[in-house]
Amino acid sequence: QQQVKQSPQSLIVQKGGISIINCAYENTAFDYFPWYQQFPGKGPALLIAIRPDVSEKKEGRFTISFNKSAKQFSLHIMDSQPGDSATYFCAASKPSFNKFYFGSGTKLNVKP
Amino acid sequence: NAGVTQTPKFRVLKTGQSMTLLCAQDMNHEYMYWYRQDPGMGLRLIHYSVGEGTTAKGEVPDGYNVSRLKKQNFLLGLESAAPSQTSVYFCASRMTATDTQYFGPGTRLTVL
Numbered sequence: 488q489q490q491v492k493q494s495p496q497s498l499i500v501q502k503g504g505i506s507i508i509n510c511a512y513e514n515t516a517f518d519y520f521p522w523y524q525q526f527p528g529k530g531p532a533l534l535i536a537i538r539p540d541v542s543e544k545k546e547g548r549f550t551i552s553f554n555k556s557a558k559q560f561s562l563h564i565m566d567s568q569p570g571d572s573a574t575y576f577c578a579a580s581k582p583s584f585n586k587f588y589f590g591s592g593t594k595l596n597v598k599p
Numbered sequence: 600n601a602g603v604t605q606t607p608k609f610r611v612l613k614t615g616q617s618m619t620l621l622c623a624q625d626m627n628h629e630y631m632y633w634y635r636q637d638p639g640m641g642l643r644l645i646h647y648s649v650g651e652g653t654t655a656k657g658e659v660p661d662g663y664n665v666s667r668l669k670k671q672n673f674l675l676g677l678e679s680a681a682p683s684q685t686s687v688y689f690c691a692s693r694m695t696a697t698d699t700q701y702f703g704p705g706t707r708l709t710v711l
Contacts (some may be wrong), residue, residue, distance in 0.1 A: 496639065519698045530603070530689050530702030531642070576641055582698060585630065585649055586657065589642040 490514060491579050493590025501598050506564040508593045510577035515558065517579040517588075522551065522562045525574045525592075534575070535562070567597045600625050603703035605690050611709045612680045620675040620706050622690030629695045631673040632657075633665060635686040636705075642689065648673055680710045 493510045500506045512520075521536035537544045537551040537560065544551045550563040564571055577590040606621045622631065629650050634642040634657075644657030646665040654665045662684060664676045673692075677684060687707050691700040 491641075493641070521698070523702075528704075530691075530704050532702065533699050536698065578642075580698065585647060585655070586644055587632075587700065588644075589634075591639055591641040 490588035491577060491590045493577050493593060495593060496591070497594045497596070499596045499598060500564075500567045502567065502569060504567050504597075506562075506567045506571070506595055506597070508562045508575055508577070508595070509559065510561065510579075510590050511557075511559045512579045512588075513558070514579070514581075516581050516584075519580050519582065520551070520553065520560050521578050521580075521587075522549075523576045523578065523589075525576065527573075531576055564595075567595075569597045569599050571595060572597050602626065603690055603692055603701050605688075605703040605706050607706060608704070609707050611711065612677075613711050614681060616680050617676070617678050618680065618708075619677075620688055620690075620708075622673045622675070622692075622703060623671055624673075624690075624692040624701070625671060626692060626694070626701065627670070628692035628701070629670075630693045631667065632691040632693075632700065633663070633673065633675045634689045634691065635659065635684075636689060637686050645675065645688075680708075682710045684708065685710045 522534045523531035524534040525531040548565045553560045580587040632647045633645040648667040651670040690703040
């Protein structure tokens with residue numbers, strides 16, 4: 488059973504537009520929801536993360552929206568730039584699980 | 600600090616051959632992880648370790664073995680490589696007190 492489902496698989500956005508990537512999770516015990524950014528040929532790097540005690544977290548142009556009742560969370564990239572073109576992964580975990588469950592990834596292409 | 604390093608960067612094996620992938624971290628992290636990344640499937644956990652001398656199975660452990668004889672190193676072994684093990688392998692580490700994983704640059708493995 489896939490623990491974290493991510494959509495869309497790919498996304499094309501014009502420069503200056505808003506990129507939105509969605510994730511849904513199964514296990515209500517999860518209490519940590521990070522987003523990772525991966526450039527070609529590199530390892531993933533933490534972008535932003537949220538815990539379920541808040542509904543939104545913003546860091547610069549990147550915002551996570553969290554809906555606990557729907558078991559969904561999303562990444563919003565405001566004023567998208569060509570340099571944001573990368574693959575984005577959502578994930579979920581509970582520290583006592585010692586494991587992280589990743590979504591399938593979204594390849595974002597920001598057109599100049 | 601080099602962070603998380605992986606050796607080798609690329610490798611081509613023939614079916615049935617064996618090999619060992621090395622992950623090293625210089626951040627004194629307790630936790631270390633091995634993931635495989637396949638197109639459309641995100642990152643899937645192979646094995647992980649919560650400390651020196653301990654290892655545990657992840658989501659997709661079959662065909663792989665691991666060892667953590669030193670805190671800074673986490674080895675992933677393929678005893679008899681199969682074409683289904685063609686993938687990009689990522690190692691990650693994290694501190695006990697935080698949830699942030701730090702990833703290495705990856706090893707691209709092709710099994711013919």
